[in-house]
Amino acid sequence: xxxxxxxxxxxxxxxxxxxxxxxxxxxxxxxxxxxxxxxxxxxxxxxxxxxxxxxxxxxxxxxxxxxxxxxxxxxxxxxxxxxxxxxxxxxxxxxxxxxxxxxxxxxxxxxxxxxxxxxxxxxxxxxxxxxxxxxxxxxxxxxxxxxxxxxxxxxxxxxxxxxxxxxxxxxxxxxxxxxxxxxxxxxxxxxxxxxxxxxxxxxxxxxxxxxxxxxxxxxxxxxxxxxxxxxxxxxxxxxxxxxxxxxxxxxxxxxxxxxxxxxxxxxxxxxxxxxxxxxxxxxxxxxxxxxxxxxxxxxxxxxxxxxxxxxxxxxxxxxxxxxxxxxxxxxxxxxxxxxxxxxxxxxxxxxxxxxxxxxxxxxxxxxxxxxxxxxxxxxxxxxxxxxxxxxxxxxxxxxxxxxxxxxxxxxxxxxxxxxxxx
Amino acid sequence: xxxxxxxxxxxxxxxxxxxxxxxxxxxxxxxxxxxxxxxxxxxxxxxxxxxxxxxxxxxxxxxxxxxxxxxxxxxxxxxxxxxxxxxxxxxxxxxxxxxxxxxxxxxxxxxxxxxxxxxxxxxxxxxxxxxxxxxxxxxxxxxxxxxxxxxxxxxxxxxxxxxxxxxxxxxxxxxxxxxxxxxxxxxxxxxxxxxxxxxxxxxxxxxxxxxxxxxxxxxxxxxxxxxxxxxxxxxxxxxxxxxxxxxxxxxxxxxxxxxxxxxxxxxxxxxxxxxxxxxxxxxxxxxxxxxxxxxxxxxxxxxxxxxxxxxxxxxxxxxxxxxxxxxxxxxxxxxxxxxxxxxxxxxxxxxxxxxxxxxxxxxxxxxxxxxxxxxxxxxxxxxxxxxxxxxxxxxxxxxxxxxxxxxxxxxxxxxxxxxxxxxxxxxxxxxxxxxxxxxxxxxxxxxxxxxxxxxxxxxxxxxxxxxxxxxxxxxxxxxxxxxx
Numbered sequence: 001x002x003x004x005x006x007x008x009x010x011x012x013x014x015x016x017x018x019x020x021x022x023x024x025x026x027x028x029x030x031x032x033x034x035x036x037x038x039x040x041x042x043x044x045x046x047x048x049x050x051x052x053x054x055x056x057x058x059x060x061x062x063x064x065x066x067x068x069x070x071x072x073x074x075x076x077x078x079x080x081x082x083x084x085x086x087x088x089x090x091x092x093x094x095x096x097x098x099x100x101x102x103x104x105x106x107x108x109x110x111x112x113x114x115x116x117x118x119x120x121x122x123x124x125x126x127x128x129x130x131x132x133x134x135x136x137x138x139x140x141x142x143x144x145x146x147x148x149x150x151x152x153x154x155x156x157x158x159x160x161x162x163x164x165x166x167x168x169x170x171x172x173x174x175x176x177x178x179x180x181x182x183x184x185x186x187x188x189x190x191x192x193x194x195x196x197x198x199x200x201x202x203x204x205x206x207x208x209x210x211x212x213x214x215x216x217x218x219x220x221x222x223x224x225x226x227x228x229x230x231x232x233x234x235x236x237x238x239x240x241x242x243x244x245x246x247x248x249x250x251x252x253x254x255x256x257x258x259x260x261x262x263x264x265x266x267x268x269x270x271x272x273x274x275x276x277x278x279x280x281x282x283x284x285x286x287x288x289x290x291x292x293x294x295x296x297x298x299x300x301x302x303x304x305x306x307x308x309x310x311x312x313x314x315x316x317x318x319x320x321x322x323x324x325x326x327x328x329x330x331x332x333x334x335x336x337x338x339x340x341x342x343x344x345x346x347x348x349x350x351x352x353x354x355x356x357x358x359x360x361x362x363x364x365x366x367x368x369x370x371x372x373x374x375x376x377x378x379x380x381x382x383x384x385x386x387x388x389x390x391x392x393x394x395x396x397x398x399x400x401x402x403x404x405x406x407x408x409x410x411x412x413x414x415x416x417x418x419x420x421x422x
Numbered sequence: 423x424x425x426x427x428x429x430x431x432x433x434x435x436x437x438x439x440x441x442x443x444x445x446x447x448x449x450x451x452x453x454x455x456x457x458x459x460x461x462x463x464x465x466x467x468x469x470x471x472x473x474x475x476x477x478x479x480x481x482x483x484x485x486x487x488x489x490x491x492x493x494x495x496x497x498x499x500x501x502x503x504x505x506x507x508x509x510x511x512x513x514x515x516x517x518x519x520x521x522x523x524x525x526x527x528x529x530x531x532x533x534x535x536x537x538x539x540x541x542x543x544x545x546x547x548x549x550x551x552x553x554x555x556x557x558x559x560x561x562x563x564x565x566x567x568x569x570x571x572x573x574x575x576x577x578x579x580x581x582x583x584x585x586x587x588x589x590x591x592x593x594x595x596x597x598x599x600x601x602x603x604x605x606x607x608x609x610x611x612x613x614x615x616x617x618x619x620x621x622x623x624x625x626x627x628x629x630x631x632x633x634x635x636x637x638x639x640x641x642x643x644x645x646x647x648x649x650x651x652x653x654x655x656x657x658x659x660x661x662x663x664x665x666x667x668x669x670x671x672x673x674x675x676x677x678x679x680x681x682x683x684x685x686x687x688x689x690x691x692x693x694x695x696x697x698x699x700x701x702x703x704x705x706x707x708x709x710x711x712x713x714x715x716x717x718x719x720x721x722x723x724x725x726x727x728x729x730x731x732x733x734x735x736x737x738x739x740x741x742x743x744x745x746x747x748x749x750x751x752x753x754x755x756x757x758x759x760x761x762x763x764x765x766x767x768x769x770x771x772x773x774x775x776x777x778x779x780x781x782x783x784x785x786x787x788x789x790x791x792x793x794x795x796x797x798x799x800x801x802x803x804x805x806x807x808x809x810x811x812x813x814x815x816x817x818x819x820x821x822x823x824x825x826x827x828x829x830x831x832x833x834x835x836x837x838x839x840x841x842x843x844x845x846x847x848x849x850x851x852x853x854x855x856x857x858x859x860x861x862x863x864x865x866x867x868x869x870x871x872x873x874x875x876x877x878x879x880x881x882x883x884x885x886x887x888x889x890x891x892x893x894x895x896x897x898x899x900x901x902x903x904x905x906x
């Protein structure tokens with residue numbers, strides 16, 4: 001598993017921030033946000049069981065190999081057939097996503113992955129983050145994209161709603177703001193109500209944080225995060241005043257999406273957002289067929305948050321500027337285990353949502369029959385084999401949405417055969 | 423206290439959680455060698471710190487409806503912080519924290535399965551407080567803190583919290599559960615990339631039948647315990663890519679179900695003895711205790727690994743080699759670690775002061791800093807090093823410094839009164855009390871200018887309470903202070 005420590009030790013150039021002076025920030029944000037397009041990266045952590053989300057409900061092997069977890073055909077939300085004629089349905093709890101699908105704004109890309117899929121959460125996440133199955137260290141693929149933006153770069157160009165900066169956004173030259181809570185993203189003083197004391201404290205803290213000695217890269221790194229905080233916290237506080245007309249679910253995922261919408265509505269200049277929702281490592285008690293079962297709850301969180309976000313964006317006229325790109329580190333084993341769960345597998349499903357997205361089903365479903373002549377499975381028929389290289393999806397996003405150069409960002413040409421979802 | 427003993431400060435920051443001025447002085451009086459011996463051979467020191475919880479003179483705790491650290495996880499967190507701050511065995515707590523990160527187990531999943539009381543018992547109960555004598559996982563880490571790694575592995579493999587967390591409780595014949603076997607090799611011992619996927623499948627079969635059972639049913643002294651369920655054990659042979667036995671054999675032989683528990687013991691021994699495990703543990707210990715900024719010295723790592731194998735997986739000799747290395751005492755390695763939030767909070771409380779402060783008020787800030795005890799993000803533990811630091815996490819640290827300084831405003835005023843005659847002497851006093859890495863000139867001047875801001879210096883009580891707390895906030899919230 002790569003940490004940022006290893007990331008720096010591995011010889012990446014010192015992680016330095018090149019901040020613009022605050023007076024120029026709003027101009028900068030306007031200039032860099034001129035396209036107004038943004039990307040929301042959504043990570044389902046733990047390894048999403050694609051077969052419980054996008055269900056090949058006419059495949060008899062699905063029922064034979066998942067006697068507890070298979071969702072009856074009558075329950076799934078049927079959405080049609082893929083290009084190979086496989087009938088597919090969404091998880092019954094994804095009613096909101098189905099309506100977005102029906103509106104033509106949701107793309108489902110089946111069997112995404114890569115050769116020799118890692119079954120490790122940590123290596124798998126690093127591979128999906130770096131877009132490099134051979135060496136999953138160094139900056140993330142979106143970090144590399146951000147590094148191509150001419151400096152000075154707005155310190156709020158990347159906004160992670162998690163406490164960590166995710167590997168996918170780690171860059172050489174660009175710092176990412178980590179804003180797990182807008183209300184907590186502020187600067188307190190022990191003399192909060194004493195005249196100008198808070199101001200004096202902030203001035204001193206800013207000065208102390210400006211110390212970035214080249215011979216102490218670790219201190220420079222820490223101080224750079226403080227600098228980034230000071231350079232962004234006033235704009236973030238403005239986002240805290242956003243009162244959406246739709247109600248977001250009161251869970252972490254819903255609140256994170258509300259913050260993202262607030263930032264978009266406020267036009268703060270952020271281009272890349274990161275949102276995460278976890279619990280997908282369903283080794284046991286997956287209980288797809290119970291209303292309060294673990295996987296049903298995961299789908300509820302996903303569906304209700306996404307639907308609120310979608311409706312909010314539609315109301316605000318921002319859907320056309322927005323793309324949500326979802327990934328997970330791997331899919332899960334086809335056979336259920338004895339704990340009503342599934343172990344680590346290979347290929348999974350990706351979702352893309354947004355006003356510029358051509359909705360539909362991309363790629364083909366696996367045939368779940370075990371047999372050496374079945375090319376849609378691997379690992380002796382235990383796991384789903386990938387069909388679409390995940391990097392071709394990334395390439396499409398870089399070239400067609402972000403206006404970047406995917407060959408430069410991804411280090412190779414993955415454009416051929418990419419699904420045409422945008 | 424004048425900072426005349428930087429090596430003692432360094433030792434306490436690393437082998438413990440820093441210390442109050444009194445503690446620093448006491449260790450300085452011992453001299454380095456004796457101080458180190460006291461820290462490492464802590465078994466000789468009576469462990470009575472818990473009896474001081476709630477007493478005057480110590481950091482406070484917040485008891486809601488009684489203080490129940492063996493059944494209420496928030497209270498477990500309070501007690502652990504209390505121990506980090508006040509224990510006479512700092513290295514034991516420091517190693518318990520190391521193992522908590524190494525065998526990272528999260529409360530939330532266990533709570534989801536068995537509810538809050540059983541989950542807390544599994545993670546944090548002290549046998550003396552538990553009606554069934556349950557020894558929670560943290561007590562396991564304390565007991566084995568500097569002990570034998572293989573014994574610790576075996577204890578972890580049978581630990582009820584781990585059996586829930588990594589689903590071993592449902593690992594049965596015919597449908598093996600891979601979660602524990604995978605993380606055993608990938609995270610607990612050998613490391614990713616040292617084994618093929620087939621080893622995971624074989625390992626899962628090895629541990630079939632390592633399940634949980636309920637002892638004494640629903641009675642008040644009932645509890646969950648490890649249980650080898652021979653009927654659910656796969657008796658077939660299991661082949662690995664690496665030697666399981668000293669004769670080089672890579673195959674765990676066919677055994678009867680009754681004898682099948684030996685499969686797991688053989689595998690645990692083999693992964694402890696695997697050539698990748700000693701170096702990996704040594705690197706982790708080096709980064710935890712010496713330096714996580716620069717690459718470790720390959721010679722020292724090799725030496726620590728050699729000692730690990732020669733001493734039959736005992737950790738203490740490895741630690742002695744580490745703490746007596748030239749690298750550990752080298753001033754160039756001072757402040758070459760990024761403090762974990764637990765280290766930061768405990769040290770700040772130790773150095774700023776605690777009278778009237780409750781560790782309960784550190785629990786929420788620690789979540790925002792990224793480290794909630796008993797709730798690591800996943801089985802790989804927390805992302806360490808730089809990863810602790812983001813704009814949001816740094817604000818959380820600065821704001822905790824403000825919170826603590828606000829709470830200690832009058833204590834800081836009283837402590838600085840009399841020793842302080844000028845803004846310069848107030849800043850010197852604050853920088854002595856708070857053992858940050860040395861401040862460069864402009865940062866020092868920023869502190870002086872801060873003290874002078876807002877009116878001419880009189881040294882009045884009002885001014886002192888304002889500026890002494892303001893300085894504590896700025897110093898503890900500085901980048902320099904985040905390094906240990």
